[in-house]
Amino acid sequence: MIYLPKGIRNGDVVDPDATSKDYIEVNRVANQTSQYQFRVDEFQDNIDKFDDSICKVHYASKVCRLHVTRGNGPALPDTATTVPKVASPGTFTPTVDTDLFEVPVNKGMFDIPDTSVTWTSSFPELVHITFSFQYVRDDITNYAKDSSDTSAPGDAENNLTNKIRLQTAIDIDGTEITGSGPGGLMLEETHRGLGYASRSLITTVNVIQMLPAGVHTVKGVAGTLPISKFSYPSTGSGTFFPRFFGEDANIGLVAGFSGKSWYQNICIGTRNMIVTRYGRGIMMRT
Numbered sequence: 001m002i003y004l005p006k007g008i009r010n011g012d013v014v015d016p017d018a019t020s021k022d023y024i025e026v027n028r029v030a031n032q033t034s035q036y037q038f039r040v041d042e043f044q045d046n047i048d049k050f051d052d053s054i055c056k057v058h059y060a061s062k063v064c065r066l067h068v069t070r071g072n073g074p075a076l077p078d079t080a081t082t083v084p085k086v087a088s089p090g091t092f093t094p095t096v097d098t099d100l101f102e103v104p105v106n107k108g109m110f111d112i113p114d115t116s117v118t119w120t121s122s123f124p125e126l127v128h129i130t131f132s133f134q135y136v137r138d139d140i141t142n143y144a145k146d147s148s149d150t151s152a153p154g155d156a157e158n159n160l161t162n163k164i165r166l167q168t169a170i171d172i173d174g175t176e177i178t179g180s181g182p183g184g185l186m187l188e189e190t191h192r193g194l195g196y197a198s199r200s201l202i203t204t205v206n207v208i209q210m211l212p213a214g215v216h217t218v219k220g221v222a223g224t225l226p227i228s229k230f231s232y233p234s235t236g237s238g239t240f241f242p243r244f245f246g247e248d249a250n251i252g253l254v255a256g257f258s259g260k261s262w263y264q265n266i267c268i269g270t271r272n273m274i275v276t277r278y279g280r281g282i283m284m285r286t
Contacts, residue, residue: 165195
C-alpha cells in the first residue's frame with residue numbers, strides 16, 4: 001500500500017510499457033487507501049485546514065470501553081468480568097461503561113444514541129455516509145433455555161438452540177436504507193438470514209445517496225428479532241411461552257427455565273457516524 005516507483009535507470013532506453021506500469025501502480029494505490037496511509041490523529045489535528053467549499057463533513061461518535069483482554073470476556077451491564085492488572089499480579093473488576101447501548105428485543109428498530117447527524121442544505125447533494133460500530137453480547141449458553149433444548153442441524157426454525165439475531169441499518173429522514181446492515185423480512189416462516197447471530201462484530205457500513213435540498217437527519221438504528229417461534233413450556237401449563245423474551249425460573253414464570261433474560265447484555269459499544277456532503281447542481285447531473 002506504499003507507492004515505490006522503479007523509474008528509469010541511467011543509460012536505459014525509455015520503454016512506454018514499463019513507464020505506464022508505474023502510473024498503473026499509482027492509480028491502484030490511490031484507489032485502495034486505508035488506515036496505513038494516514039498518521040495517527042491526522043484528520044483530527046488538521047480538520048480546520050479542510051476545504052469545506054468543495055464538500056462538508058459532519059460526524060457523531062461515542063467511545064465505550066468493553067475491557068476485553070485475551071483472557072476475559074467483555075464487561076456488560078449484567079455480567080461481571082475480571083481483568084488482569086498491568087502493574088502488579090492479580091485481577092480487578094472493571095466498571096461497566098454506562099454508554100453501552102442495550103438493544104431492545106423484538107420491539108422494532110431503535111435509535112442508537114450518539115449517531116445522529118442533522119444538517120440543512122440549500123441545494124441537492126451527493127451524500128456519503130459511513131457508519132462503524134462494535135457489537136457484543138453475552139455467551140449464548142448463558143441465556144434462558146429449557147432443560148430439553150439441544151443443538152440440532154438444519155433450519156433455525158427447527159433448532160431448539162435459541163439464537164439472538166441483531167438487525168442494524170442507517171436511517172435517513174425516517175427511512176431505513178435497505179442493505180445498510182444485517183436484516184430482512186420473514187417471508188418463509190424462518191428466522192435464518194434475518195440478522196447477525198454471532199456473539200460479536202466490528203464493522204463499517206457505507207451508503208451513498210442523492211438527497212434534495214432541505215433538512216436531513218442521518219442516524220444508526222438497531223433491534224433484534226424473535227429468537228424462535230412461540231412454544232409451549234415443558235411444564236404443560238397450556239400457556240404460550242415466548243422463549244425469546246427470556247422468562248425464566250429466576251422470576252418464577254416457567255419452571256425448568258434458567259439463565260439470563262433475552263433482554264440483557266445485547267449491546268452496541270463504540271460507534272461512529274461520518275457524513276460527507278458533495279453539492280450538486282442538478283440531482284442526477286453535474
